[in-house]
Amino acid sequence: MRTLIKGGTVLSATGTSVADVLVDGEKIAAVAAPGVFGEADEVIDATGKYVMPGGIDAHTHMEMPFGGTFSHDTFGTGTTAAAWGGTTTIIDFAVQAKGTTLQSTLDKWHEKADGNCAIDYGFHMIISDVNDTTLKEMESCIGAGVTSFKMFMAYPGVFYSTDGEILLAMQKARETGSTIMMHAENGIAIDQLAAQAFAAGKTEPVQHGLTRPPELEGEATSRAIQLAKVTGSPLYIVHLSAAQALAAVAEARNAGQNVFAETCPQYLYLSIEDMAKPGFEGSKYVASPPLREKSHQRDLWRGLRTNDLSVVSTDHCPFCFEDQKVLGADDFRAIPNGMPGVEHRMDLLHQGVVAGEITLERWVETCSTTPARMFGLYPRKGVIAAGADADIVIYDPKAKQTLSAETHHMNVDYSAYEGFELTGRVETVLSRGSVVVSAAGFTGSTTHGRFLERDLNQYLS
Template sequence: MIPEFDLVIRGGTIATSGDIFDADIGIRDGKIVALGLDLARGQDEIDATGRLVLPGGVDAHCHFDQPTLDGSVMADDFVSGPRSAAFGGTTTVIPFASQKKGESLRAAVDDYHRRAHDKSVIDYAFHLIVTDPTPQVLGQELPALIREGYTSFKIYTTYDDLKLNDREIIEVLALSRREGALTMVHAENSDAIAWLTEALERAGQTAPRHHADARPAIAEREATHRVISLAEIVDVAMLVVHVSGGEAMDQIAAARAKGLRVFAETCPQYILLTADDLDLDGFEGAKHICSPPPRDTASQKSVWRGLANGTFQVFSSDHAPFKFDSDTGKKLHGEGASFAHVPNGIPGVETRLPLLFSEGVGKGRISLNQFVALTATNPARLYGLYPRKGTIAIGADADLAIWNQTREVKITNDMLHHNVDYTPYEGRTVTGWPETVLSRGAVVVRDGRLMAERGHGQFLKCGAPDLQL
């Protein structure tokens, strides 16, 4: 007798963004084709008794093999980055194809495809980064790319080689409205940061801890208010990325209360790190330099409230993999360099889900359904991948993570699978870990071993954003 299914996952407790129930999962040709009790046998079977079966995570903000202009080099490419993500329970990643000023956006996309081709073990899509919105880009390239499945793009209000002025932001937002795309914004006030940085450097205050002084919460608050106002003028949805605390959150919550379609994302560093982590001996604090910087314990509490009350729709890693002990990483300009010349960003693509599960679900700060929504369902919806990704439903891709919800794991860099030489969460113990991970019905990770071959992952074209969140 021919088995009815290629694979059956039996006896697990399934959680989606809306439900928790016990059922078997029948998989055929990489898709979920049945949910029920006592399903017919499969060619292969996985016993998930006593385990949680969750949708594979969707990390909608991570950086792999992204070109830089300062000589720094990202340690993770499309081999090591997606591999690390998979070990952490993530089955879809969305990194960034970044345009260089003066160059074609189409050229950036073509280059990123070359970097990714035949490497990833899990599926991936691309966001775009728009740094030079010329008439050619806005009139031809970007509309064509949106129609080809690149339906989200990021813009910046800071960093000289990335930032747009207000008129340029309005032009991009107007195109986003016209073409049905979603604009993501890195919101910090560039001029305020530059003024503070110069003042700190003149005073000799250049140690890593002063990175936080140069990028205060008010600079994030102002830029968040400004870009929300510009989006309101255009009457278009937008998403503020990596929000660090209450001041920016208040702007977002007020906008949503008015009925504006403003969405928000936060990251592990804003619930687990503070500015004190930048104030370590010697140059060690550089390990925690990211922008916006971690704030304080009051900001952490605010972010937790926002995760629980719906201010945040997405929880991403913002994985930015620069090695610490490297002259192409954090020590690009040496250990005596000013904070302003340290490559920004911290690794976290593998630890994103276990940290939020342990600190959020395990400690009663958020529900299991909220965990699934924040880490899988909502990003899939906002970035045009739902219901193929981000849920457990008939017809969806069989992207699944089977969690041992009681397993205690002490995080060390030695156990992780990225290509970075440190983790900001070294020595932290979490409860709950994904032990088996499937991508389109194929086992990618099992019991600490990589099972999928390089190139299993497929490029995903994204559809229109689902803004009904």
């Protein structure tokens, strides 16, 4: 099956060009000047549209256990929603429970995802139980294509690791060339502040943000960077939200340390004011780290321009308002932490292009090319080039849309961006050469996606 995408503007992390793209089977066969290619089985006219590599969301949580419940998107519903939004690869997290092995954890997540994904997928491994067996199993995970390991400085008693445990895992990462991903918040101090607020009768959702101040994200980020420096380990800070944390990352990167960071759309567009909405509405916006004061947004956009923030992911972890968020109706500490977003990442970041915050090239770089390189998928993913998987998005930069829970495809009963009016919209999506989203709607299948064994981080110096 040969598909010709003609007349579009092909976007890459290094530039743009008007070109035709020839797809043969699951791969991109060639990219050439308009009119070079002959006949094809199917022709897609992309005149006036962008032709860009499919998005890679390197931080999602499908069917994740948290606080006695599970995030509401299955791998089937979540990856379908991702496809609607132009994301053609996700990297989800296999969550080690205390007392279990990494191998049994990986097996469990394969059971959840295999044969149930509309797009290709990989896994990171969450380490919550550091011991000799776990450290040894990091090597076998790498052999199985899971080359990054997430740890937590937050959530004592659940995911939290001590500095000593983090140091041991970082030493193994240095030995193997793998990457440690860090949820950097000072969970010990945060739990004290949260307990004090609750004891004082402060139970409303905004307390979640007030008891997780940005200084404690900055402190934990700095501490993680120092541990990485001592061990020589690569470090990737997940879902960075605060200017204090960004300053620590920038300082380390300026010194030549292998430190990287991502942010998420919610930190670019939403704020703690949303958590303070009347009644219990603010619970819809409870995630960790929390939404910050709007002043932090300026710094985050600047961080994206300077590459101190290398990637934009979603931390997609949806909990329904009606029957899950309400678990914390009388205690903000019990509100399930997480927000939906996998469907709208590409569109929301395009607003940064529209507003002049970032360039087209940076849009592609942060949403596709850099995560492909960072997590061992490039050049198979993240680029429009001969030999790459034909994961292609045809994007209409002039289309208008309004985000709403009534029209999104995520399996959650609210939108964090309800009523947002956006410029630009995904028109057609190909996953490994198959059209999965078009004017006809979703035409893919939840058996289409394949597990991706990943190589090591390509940015390590």
